[in-house]
Amino acid sequence: MGKSCKVVVCGLAAVGKTAVLEQLLYANHIVGSEPMETLEDIYIGSIETDRGVREQVRFYDTRGLRDGVEFPRHYYSFADGFDWSIV
Template sequence: MGKTSKVVVCGMKGVGKTAILEQLIYGCVSLKSSFYPTIEDIYVANIETDRGTKERVCFYDTAGLEPPLTGPPQSPTMQLTANQVLQRHYLGFAEGFVMVYDTTRPESLDVLMYLKKDIDRNKDKKEVVMLVIGNRTGPDDVNCLENTCSKASNWCSKEKIRHFEVSAMDRPSLYEPFIFMTTKLNPVQNKTAFPQLSTLSKLTQKNNRSEAM
């Protein structure tokens, strides 16, 4: 375990961001649980990667965003209000973004479409890890030609980001996306970035042993 990775959890208000984090870390969320609207909370967890190593991750649970009035983003230059975008200081330090929507609320996916564009335009770090989580809170709308999950999956495929469906009430369903995020944030490091120095070190050790004889 080395560095602490910083991950921002974001999305429309009321989609279950806090419930997902509380369930993932503490496993104490039930249908009777109630949460106050988040301003900002910070959670720290040690999460196992798919290689079996444990890494420390700091999650920033952010205030829920307001939905846009016009549906999915049409213009990349469209101006959003302050309560429709992430506060700018998150974009300065975040190494990863977990974007959450409610599978029964199509407008919550629209929020992520705006949010992704805003993050891409304004993030300080060139390389960040993003994933999308659909929190399944009820059955799909049978009257809808394309349900929200299918729409999200298609959008994520175009944006080249991973999409996961979970339930905040089902703790095991949360493991895969957060193991994926933690693994991506902590790639395997090469033994040495300068193989020629490694070779030189071995030759020096060999010469020292020869002189000692």
């Protein structure tokens, strides 16, 4: 197993951050299913690179942002990358 990296998935509330992760990692998102508010979840995926090395990726699914609420600063200190979901 190669290195591990951390990706924080952030965005506004109810844009489908969790749905994208569920479909990407498990292929089990059901369109039209009842949405549930996420507080914080961690998904772990194993990805094979073009060099044939498997790397572990931890996706931090964050709570949706609302007007007047600042993104929690502790995520900035440990993330290797950010995915901002706007759809």
